[in-house]
Amino acid sequence: MLILAFDTATDCATSALVADGVVLGERMSQAQLLLGDVDELLRAAGVAASDLTGVVVGTGPGSFTGMRIGLSVARGLGLALGLQVAGVSTLDALATCTENAFPVIDARRGEVFVPGPRAVRPDAVVPPPGAICVGNGARRYRELLVGRGAEVPADDSRLHTPRASLHASVATRFEPADLVEPVYVRLPDAEMLLA
Numbered sequence: 001m002l003i004l005a006f007d008t009a010t011d012c013a014t015s016a017l018v019a020d021g022v023v024l025g026e027r028m029s030q031a032q033l034l035l036g037d038v039d040e041l042l043r044a045a046g047v048a049a050s051d052l053t054g055v056v057v058g059t060g061p062g063s064f065t066g067m068r069i070g071l072s073v074a075r076g077l078g079l080a081l082g083l084q085v086a087g088v089s090t091l092d093a094l095a096t097c098t099e100n101a102f103p104v105i106d107a108r109r110g111e112v113f114v115p116g117p118r119a120v121r122p123d124a125v126v127p128p129p130g131a132i133c134v135g136n137g138a139r140r141y142r143e144l145l146v147g148r149g150a151e152v153p154a155d156d157s158r159l160h161t162p163r164a165s166l167h168a169s170v171a172t173r174f175e176p177a178d179l180v181e182p183v184y185v186r187l188p189d190a191e192m193l194l195a
Contacts, residue, residue: 119185
């Protein structure tokens with residue numbers, strides 16, 4: 001299988017091209033650069049979009065706009081190329097980066113996303129014993145999490161990035177592109193203003 005995977009739910013967009021479990025290329029950038037990154041991955045591997053056999057997209061939780069960009073690209077590619085798409089939670093992918101990983105994603109507004117998925121205040125996070133907290137929320141609230149007995153890798157550790165190759169490695173359920181839905185844990189900012 002030749003899988004194109006990407007996640008745009010966090011401040012670091014990630015994309016990867018994976019052939020039968022082997023990562024052919026991986027890129028990190030911003031959500032608005034996703035299509036350029038995809039093009040670069042395909043060119044570098046010497047394959048065409050028509051060679052793809054599936055798409056994997058990060059479904060969040062995360063930035064509402066970022067998630068919508070990723071899902072729109074996944075649906076567009078799926079429909080245009082007749083490909084099945086697998087949605088993978090950003091938290092689930094990040095949880096596979098190392099043994100005992102506990103993902104903590106910065107949700108802004110003084111909250112973090114944690115497994116459940118839930119949006120909670122950082123002081124309400126209770127990492128399991130022996131947890132290695134990973135993600136941009138773990139970096140931001142390092143002191144608090146370490147004080148609760150968790151380990152937090154160095155800020156520049158790649159364990160904090162929800163790499164698209166991780167998404168591809170845990171994807172199991174491929175379905176028509178229009179059936180993949182984002183993981184919303186709370187209302188978008190615009191809707192909260194109107195509420």
